[in-house]
Amino acid sequence: MDPIPFPQLSHEQENELKLNAQQWSLSNGLVMYPPNFETFQTNVAPITLFPTPIPKTSFQQALNVQKIYNELYINLITKHKSWLIEVLEELAKFDPNFTGKLFEIYKESIKDEVLQPISLGIFRSDYMIDSNLNDIKQIEFNTVSVSFGGLSTKIGQLQNFLNSTGFYDNKYNFKYYEDESLPISNSIEKIAEGLAQGNFYYNDKQENEDTIVLFVVQPNERNCFDQRLIEYELFNKHKIKAFRATLEEIEEVVTINSDKAYIKSTTQEISVVYYRSGYGPGDYEVNPAKSWNARLILEKSKAIKCPSILTQLSGSKKIQQLLTDHEILKKILPDLSNTDFKELISTFVNIYPFDDSELGKKAKKLAFESPEKFVLKPQREGGGNNIYKKNIPDFLKSIPESEWGAYILMELITPKTFKNKIMRNKDIYNENIISELGIFGNILFNETTGEILKNENAGWLLRSKFETSDEGGVAAGFGCVDNIYLY
Ligand code: ADP
Ligand code: MG
Numbered sequence: 105m106d107p108i109p110f111p112q113l114s115h116e117q118e119n120e121l122k123l124n125a126q127q128w129s130l131s132n133g134l135v136m137y138p139p140n141f142e143t144f145q146t147n148v149a150p151i152t153l154f155p156t157p158i159p160k161t162s163f164q165q166a167l168n169v170q171k172i173y174n175e176l177y178i179n180l181i182t183k184h185k186s187w188l189i190e191v192l193e194e195l196a197k198f199d200p201n202f203t204g205k206l207f208e209i210y211k212e213s214i215k216d217e218v219l220q221p222i223s224l225g226i227f228r229s230d231y232m233i234d235s236n237l238n239d240i241k242q243i244e245f246n247t248v249s250v251s252f253g254g255l256s257t258k259i260g261q262l263q264n265f266l267n268s269t270g271f272y273d274n275k276y277n278f279k280y281y282e283d284e285s286l287p288i289s290n291s292i293e294k295i296a297e298g299l300a301q302g303n304f305y306y307n308d309k310q311e312n313e314d315t316i317v318l319f320v321v322q323p324n325e326r327n328c329f330d331q332r333l334i335e336y337e338l339f340n341k342h343k344i345k346a347f348r349a350t351l352e353e354i355e356e357v358v359t360i361n362s363d364k365a366y367i368k369s370t371t372q373e374i375s376v377v378y379y380r381s382g383y384g385p386g387d388y389e390v391n392p393a394k395s396w397n398a399r400l401i402l403e404k405s406k407a408i409k410c411p412s413i414l415t416q417l418s419g420s421k422k423i424q425q426l427l428t429d430h431e432i433l434k435k436i437l438p439d440l441s442n443t444d445f446k447e448l449i450s451t452f453v454n455i456y457p458f459d460d461s462e463l464g465k466k467a468k469k470l471a472f473e474s475p476e477k478f479v480l481k482p483q484r485e486g487g488g489n490n491i492y493k494k495n496i497p498d499f500l501k502s503i504p505e506s507e508w509g510a511y512i513l514m515e516l517i518t519p520k521t522f523k524n525k526i527m528r529n530k531d532i533y534n535e536n537i538i539s540e541l542g543i544f545g546n547i548l549f550n551e552t553t554g555e556i557l558k559n560e561n562a563g564w565l566l567r568s569k570f571e572t573s574d575e576g577g578v579a580a581g582f583g584c585v586d587n588i589y590l591y
Pocket of ligand 2: 244486487
């Protein structure tokens with residue numbers, strides 16, 4: 105079945121839709137600070153006016169594999185720890201100032217007794233839908249600081265409101281889309297629930313409204329409302345308070361007493377440290393000594409980390425590449441049924457190492473012979489780091505060959521394009537867009553024994569960007585928040 109076309113509105117109708125979308129967004133927190141903001145003023149987040157078509161089968165496939173992916177990464181961390189550590193040791197050599205530092209802190213943190221074996225993962229697996237097969241293909245698996253769970257619920261609510269009140273219909277009377285075809289992501293609810301479960305397990309499986317969740321955030325975070333939506337849900341639903349601090353501030357605001365972490369000023373005990381910062385070198389740059397020490401203090405404390413350093417590092421792009429090997433996968437997920445195994449591997453595209461192995465040699469050839477089919481990725485998170493297509497050969501020539509091993513070479517996925525409308529501040533752009541579907545997953549586990557205590561889906565995110573831009577970061581200014589229209 106083909107999707108129905110995007111709504112066709114007159115100029116006046118579109119203006120009315122725009123005003124309603126803007127005011128709904130400002131009323132309900134679908135917002136983001138502009139660059140160089142004052143804290144009292146905000147903007148509507150960059151969004152699509154209409155939902156973007158996603159085949160039901162592809163969406164279902166992405167939902168189905170999430171818990172398998174969650175388990176894959178946890179089994180890797182807990183049951184194949186020595187192999188993971190070997191890989192990370194190599195990565196640390198290529199990237200001593202970031203991966204290396206995190207790895208050092210991990211080693212330091214396990215020197216003495218591990219005080220908190222329970223660990224929380226709030227993950228997001230990102231896909232594009234291949235235009236030929238309608239299959240989902242994984243872009244990357246994120247294990248730290250996954251964002252947009254907050255705004256994703258909000259845009260689903262906004263588009264449902266616009267649809268139900270007739271703004272998508274040129275006669276103002278009818279719903280343009282069926283209700284069932286515009287599902288709303290429950291990511292705010294589920295991510296808050298994940299943090300609440302962390303709080304519950306920290307307190308020996310007791311509800312406790314006195315312990316709090318520490319949100320470790322970036323200074324001057326423009327996307328703070330996305331985080332606040334989760335914080336408010338955590339309080340409204342679970343009566344658990346949150347405290348926000350940057351890495352640089354931790355030494356000043358947190359104190360450790362009998363291995364437990366407390367907020368100095370209020371003496372509240374921290375049950376969960378939720379990182380929405382710390383995933384890239386930039387997060388440690390303002391005051392490296394203080395920021396790295398903050399990471400160590402928290403890692404060693406009894407608070408549950410979301411994520412632990414090992415969990416964060418398992419999300420390296422190099423690990424993603426290694427996990428496309430079927431033999432390795434079977435070792436890590438020995439009990440997976442054949443059907444699930446097939447479903448999992450159908451989400452991979454070819455990813456090559458860039459080292460001296462046979463596959464690595466092939467990659468080096470491919471990168472120079474047909475770069476237009478590939479993206480070259482370093483071990484970095486957070487957007488703006490990849491090298492695309494024809495820029496790959498020149499880039500490689502510009503760095504010493506001894507550093508090539510730090511990269512992976514990934515086949516480009518070509519998704520269908522749609523002519524949706526993007527609203528960014530006062531402007532509406534009517535251009536071809538491509539979309540990336542992210543599925544959130546929560547997993548609570550024992551990092552020492554490998555026992556999985558909870559493994560759940562936690563909603564989704566659709567992000568779209570102009571077809572002409574390689575990167576898709578919303579906060580970085582390349583993309584926008586979207587939602588799905590299932591067909
Ligand atoms: P980051 O850690 O910076 O988010 P990603 O691997 O997610 O790194 O890549 C950033 C963006 O580049 C993605 O959001 C996507 O838009 C694009 N991209 C990455 N890999 C591919 C790919 N294999 N095919 C097509 N686009 C890709
Ligand atoms: Mg990404």
